[in-house]
Amino acid sequence: MAVARIYQRPKNAMQSGRARTDRWVVEFEQTERxxxxxxxxxxxHGNTAAQVRMLFPTLEAAQAYCDREGHSYHVVPAPERKLKLQAYADNFR
Structure with a gap:
């Protein structure tokens, strides 16, 4: 069976919004060069499973899918949000 990677998409760096970052993605890793x-x-390459990307609303739903289909998986934790708090007065220091 294929090895799956479950992760949560990070925020797009080119936009300020956080659309579709709450969904979990299941991708299959490449098995051949x-x-x-x-x-x-x-x-x-001949492995078409590496081209499949599925979206799930929760981590539990993604894990349940992999368990039901017999795929082994590993969960990549979501990156930690780093807030850079700035004040307008910092521009004049």
């Missing part, structure tokens, strides 16, 4: 195609030069 990518080979360049001799004709086009594009990288590819």
């Amino acid at each position: 990518q080979e360049p195609d001799p004709l086009t030069g594009w990288a590819g």
